[in-house]
Amino acid sequence: MSLKNKYDVIVVGAGPGGSMTAKTAAEKGLNVLLIEKRQEIGSPIRCAEGVGKKSLKKFFPVIKDEWISTKMSGVRIYSPDGTLVEMSDNRAVGYVLERKIFDRDLACMAADAGADVFTKTRATDLIIKDNFVKGIEGIRLGERFKVEADIVVGADGVESKVGRWAGINTTLKPKDIESGAEYLISGIPMEDLCEIYLGNDIAPAGYVWAFPKGKNRANVGIGILGSKLGEKRPFDYLNEFVKRKYRDGKIIEVIYGGIPVSRPTKTFGNGMMLVGDAARFTDPITGGGITNAIKSGIYAGEVAAECIEEGDFSEGGLKKYEKRWRSTIGEENNRSYLLKEFFINLPDGGLDVLAHSINKIRITELSVRGLMGELIDKNPWIPTGLAKLFKKKIEK
Amino acid sequence: MISINRYKCGYCGACVAVCPAGAIELVEAWIEIDGESCVECNNCVKICPIGALEVSDEPKK
Ligand SMILES: Cc1cc2nc3c(=O)[nH]c(=O)nc-3n(C[C@H](O)[C@H](O)[C@H](O)COP(=O)(O)OP(=O)(O)OC[C@H]3O[C@@H](n4cnc5c(N)ncnc54)[C@H](O)[C@@H]3O)c2cc1C
Ligand code: SF4
Ligand code: SF4
Numbered sequence: 001m002s003l004k005n006k007y008d009v010i011v012v013g014a015g016p017g018g019s020m021t022a023k024t025a026a027e028k029g030l031n032v033l034l035i036e037k038r039q040e041i042g043s044p045i046r047c048a049e050g051v052g053k054k055s056l057k058k059f060f061p062v063i064k065d066e067w068i069s070t071k072m073s074g075v076r077i078y079s080p081d082g083t084l085v086e087m088s089d090n091r092a093v094g095y096v097l098e099r100k101i102f103d104r105d106l107a108c109m110a111a112d113a114g115a116d117v118f119t120k121t122r123a124t125d126l127i128i129k130d131n132f133v134k135g136i137e138g139i140r141l142g143e144r145f146k147v148e149a150d151i152v153v154g155a156d157g158v159e160s161k162v163g164r165w166a167g168i169n170t171t172l173k174p175k176d177i178e179s180g181a182e183y184l185i186s187g188i189p190m191e192d193l194c195e196i197y198l199g200n201d202i203a204p205a206g207y208v209w210a211f212p213k214g215k216n217r218a219n220v221g222i223g224i225l226g227s228k229l230g231e232k233r234p235f236d237y238l239n240e241f242v243k244r245k246y247r248d249g250k251i252i253e254v255i256y257g258g259i260p261v262s263r264p265t266k267t268f269g270n271g272m273m274l275v276g277d278a279a280r281f282t283d284p285i286t287g288g289g290i291t292n293a294i295k296s297g298i299y300a301g302e303v304a305a306e307c308i309e310e311g312d313f314s315e316g317g318l319k320k321y322e323k324r325w326r327s328t329i330g331e332e333n334n335r336s337y338l339l340k341e342f343f344i345n346l347p348d349g350g351l352d353v354l355a356h357s358i359n360k361i362r363i364t365e366l367s368v369r370g371l372m373g374e375l376i377d378k379n380p381w382i383p384t385g386l387a388k389l390f391k392k393k394i395e396k
Numbered sequence: 397m398i399s400i401n402r403y404k405c406g407y408c409g410a411c412v413a414v415c416p417a418g419a420i421e422l423v424e425a426w427i428e429i430d431g432e433s434c435v436e437c438n439n440c441v442k443i444c445p446i447g448a449l450e451v452s453d454e455p456k457k
Contacts, residue, residue: 037423037424038424038425039424044406044407046408046409120424122423122424157409158408158409158410158412158413159409159412159413159422160413161412161418161421164418170413171413171414171415171416172413172414173414174414174439174442174443177410177413177414177443179410179443179444179445180408180410180445181445181446226414226439226442226443229442229443233444233445233446233447234445234446235445235446235447254406255406256406256407256408256410256445256446257408257409257410257445258408258409258410258411258413258414258443258445260413
């Protein structure tokens with residue numbers, strides 16, 4: 001199989017965002033090209049692989065067993081002084097995925113829906129004519145190529161260049177990105193609960209997580225806000241934590257990553273859209289970005305089909321993409337962004353006060369909103385502007 | 397000039413995201429830095445989770 005000269009839609013990057021864009025567009029009958037610069041989709045991973053059960057089920061009628069490494073029934077949050085806040089339910093509320101399998105399977109779904117998929121194929125620039133994105137330039141196995149398209153979707157992750165090439169400034173300020181380090185550790189006792197550790201000594205303006213991957217394994221990682229980093233690196237902090245807590249564990253995988261915790265960028269222009277991490281759709285509080293990548297990919301695939309049907313690929317035509325994500329991803333991001341700003345300025349003592357106020361309650365609504373609901377009730381000092389945002393229900 | 401320690405780098409792309417000059421590229425599984433366009437802001441050095449990037453004394457070519 002070889003690359004065609006022209007497609008309706010080209011999707012750059014085969015993470016969850018790109019594969020879902022390609023799948024959706026192909027299902028709508030469009031001619032789709034999905035390219036991925038790495039030789040293997042999904043590897044190396046840049047993720048702790050945690051995802052809410054409800055949110056995942058919205059996108060897939062069947063959750064395949066091979067996607068899941070562990071079903072989890074709750075979250076335990078430890079404040080700086082060790083106070084435990086538990087959020088749990090008796091049922092499985094979330095999954096820790098096996099993203100190497102999950103991501104590849106999503107790309108297969110795009111292929112099965114009719115998209116052409118090429119790995120070890122990298123976009124190096126956009127073709128721009130009369131102010132319109134008209135395709136991509138790329139390199140595949142050392143050979144340069146050009147392919148035209150009516151719409152190019154940048155699903156190229158945290159390192160996205162598609163937006164920049166189209167003139168959108170996607171550069172993240174150090175205060176809007178977490179620098180992440182993670183180990184897959186084996187040989188440690190784990191329950192089917194996710195653990196979160198807070199504190200400025202442990203992870204300045206960030207947190208340590210331990211997400212179970214089976215009975216005796218976990219993704220143990222850390223994210224630290226870029227603006228709080230000095231000589232001591234995230235891996236230094238993580239090593240300290242692991243030494244203290246998982247002395248007997250064995251590290252069988254090392255994971256690196258940057259996690260956007262910013263507001264979204266502009267996400268569309270003449271002949272182009274951005275989805276997932278490329279659009280900075282990760283949640284600024286949890287750092288979760290899998291479901292927003294999937295959701296924005298579906299929106300982008302749908303909008304691409306509508307615009308191609310109408311023959312309008314202009315910025316004005318593609319604006320409906322932003323309209324769609326604004327009310328869901330956008331609202332949630334706004335509230336999490338403001339919450340992030342509140343938390344990063346809170347000293348450890350403040351985090352402890354919050355934890356003490358709710359450590360006797362079992363919280364059964366497992367979400368940032370569920371947690372904030374309880375906190376707001378017990379802590380009238382939380383700024384009312386912020387509190388109000390969490391009273392409002394957002395359509396998911 | 398920014399230099400990269402390829403033995404430490406885990407090609408995560410965090411440095412690419414914070415570079416205001418678009419001087420860094422994550423090619424498949426390695427990083428390339430274009431010394432010509434670098435504006436020496438050190439954002440990349442700061443964000444790297446392991447410290448694989450350093451300011452080197454080598455003069456700008
Ligand atoms: C340490 C860490 C922990 C995380 N933990 C979680 C978690 O527990 N839960 C959660 O929901 N989220 C988590 N995230 C975030 C999550 O991993 C991302 O939000 C998610 O992967 C975004 O999907 P995406 O499709 O937008 O981008 P990606 O999955 O990053 O995919 C982008 C793809 O584009 C490819 N690409 C880039 N440039 C080009 C190019 N020029 N040409 C061709 N291909 C290109 C890349 O190789 C990559 O495969 C975590 C992130 C990190 C770093
Ligand atoms: S931030 Fe560091 S580890 Fe990540 S790609 Fe850049 S140099 Fe490599
Ligand atoms: S120092 Fe600044 S401009 Fe130079 S490569 Fe690093 S981030 Fe880019």
